[in-house]
Amino acid sequence: MATQAHCAYCFEVLSASLQKRKPLSLFEVGRLWKEYNDEPEDSQPTTIANGNEDEEVEDSDTEDAQDEDLAPRPAAISRLLAPSPSTTSSSSVSSGSTPNGLSEVSSATSKSSSRSSLPSPALKPKYSEKAQGEALGRHPLFITWNITTRSGNKNLRGCIGTFEPQELVDGLTSYALTAAFDDSRFAPISLRELPNLECGVTLLTNFEPVSDPMDWEIGIHGLRISFTYHYRRYGATYLPDVAREQGWTREETMVSLMRKAGWSGRSADWRKVGELEVIRYQGKKVNLSYGEWQEWRGWVEEQDE
Structure with a gap:
């Protein structure tokens, strides 16, 4: 099942790409999200979702987004604990849904921070990221970006996913960017739109x-x-x-x-x-707003001060 931590990671990947920095990894986001929300540590799900179609598709039926002329608040830029996970894509694309290729997360380091680790030993992973990635399983998934207008309406800004089961790290990384930049129905999401975004993650099953x-x-x-x-x-x-x-x-x-x-x-x-x-x-969609992500991101910054 999708979680808000998955949505927070998608925001992290998109924000990092737009700001030309490295994102925190999915495992770092998951750990920090649990600590921020005082959630108990538990084992990761190991169920592998069924679904075997090697296909990338778009999905929506809401109105096109309206261009909002709002200046974005700067997203927090922080120290990095590990390299970002690599992206993957499906090997074939369905007719009528042909993205222009996956946008890669920038490998440029943040200019505003030279920190490389969190001070608290409690935040260090108990197992390697490879082992944790295997525990997360493989899932068909969709990433949805909505934008909130001045009137409070939410309009679709991008939605692309795949029916081919993906390693969760690769799937979230790839499709967070593909849905943001390569949905052929919309122009790529820009940095100034970031404060008005909402992210939805759906892991598909059954x-x-x-x-x-x-x-x-x-x-x-x-x-x-x-x-x-x-x-x-x-x-x-x-x-x-x-x-x-x-x-x-x-x-x-x-x-x-x-x-x-x-x-x-x-x-x-x-x-x-x-x-x-x-x-x-x-598949139940889980949503997270930019404001919720930014509040968490600010808390993450405070942990290293």
Whole structure:
């Protein structure tokens, strides 16, 4: 299951890329997030999520973001404890969802800090990052960036994920940047937009083919469909929260999803497409705002003063 620490790490990666510095690692963020929230230490999950499609896709059905002319507050820039994890990408891309390539986290060191470690021994990892990474398992995942406008509305700013199970370190690192910079529906996220962002992380589980395209529940299941239309194969997906957020019925969701894939037929004829295949899956999106991340990041800075 996704956590707010995963969202905080995505903010860390994006902020570091925009500010040309190295980010804290996922394991450092996880440890510090637990200490900040006084959470007890527990073992990491070892379940490997099912899902084996080597595919990178975009997902959304909300309005385009509005450009807000707001000056960003500077994000905290801190000492680094370890090199950033390397990024990975899927080896193939679905039709209609072709990012321009993964943006790499900058390896430039922070100009505002020469610190290299935290003073507290309690923050040192008990095990190597490689061992911890193996314990985190592999997950299909989606990263969503929303932007909050002056009126308080939240609009989509980027959403890309993969159905291929990823090592969590690599998946979060890669897709936090891909969703921010390479969603073909939007311009790349800029530094001045950072204070208005919200990050959502969804780890996908329980993939189940269904014979009846209406055999799924709103708010519980995401959908992945494929079908043949005019001798071409089409496909698209909606995450579990989309239908509920949009207030759609199951049939409205299916029609919208098929239109997203590229189908242009009559709404009443959606069942008549050829070879319609529907896979339902689950995954709870966890969100974190920039303000929440910045407050935590400020606390991290204070630990080394």
